[in-house]
Amino acid sequence: MTEILNDADRDALLAELGPKGWTLTDDGKGIQCQFKFGTFPEALGWMVRMGIIAEKMNHHPEWTNVYNRVDVTLTSHDAGGLTTLDAKLARKMSAD
Numbered sequence: 001m002t003e004i005l006n007d008a009d010r011d012a013l014l015a016e017l018g019p020k021g022w023t024l025t026d027d028g029k030g031i032q033c034q035f036k037f038g039t040f041p042e043a044l045g046w047m048v049r050m051g052i053i054a055e056k057m058n059h060h061p062e063w064t065n066v067y068n069r070v071d072v073t074l075t076s077h078d079a080g081g082l083t084t085l086d087a088k089l090a091r092k093m094s095a096d
């Protein structure tokens with residue numbers, strides 16, 4: 001199991017991903033971001049690409065899709081908080 005990020009590492013992660021739209025969840029145990037696309041097929045295609053990556057990582061997003069919008073929350077249930085796996089998946093999502 002990966003370790004929960006300490007306060008300094010969490011702050012560094014938010015400084016890195018904040019400009020890309022990621023914020024800490026209200027409970028502080030995850031990060032969230034809203035992705036917007038031009039069309040539903042673009043949103044769905046992105047979800048499929050990210051889903052394949054997530055499955056390979058064995059680390060899965062909590063997400064909802066409405067038309068061209070995907071709301072994502074990343075947290076590590078196993079560890080009970082935010083870990084480097086969440087950071088890794090968030091970077092992949094924001095890089096696509």
Ligand SMILES: C[C@H](O)[C@H](O)[C@H]1CNC2=NC(N)=NC(=O)C2=N1
Pocket residue numbers: 058059060061062074075076077078079
């Ligand atoms: C048994 C399996 O390794 C776990 O259930 C994995 C699967 N995917 C997961 N995804 C996420 N986001 N957090 C987890 O803690 C997690 N755990």
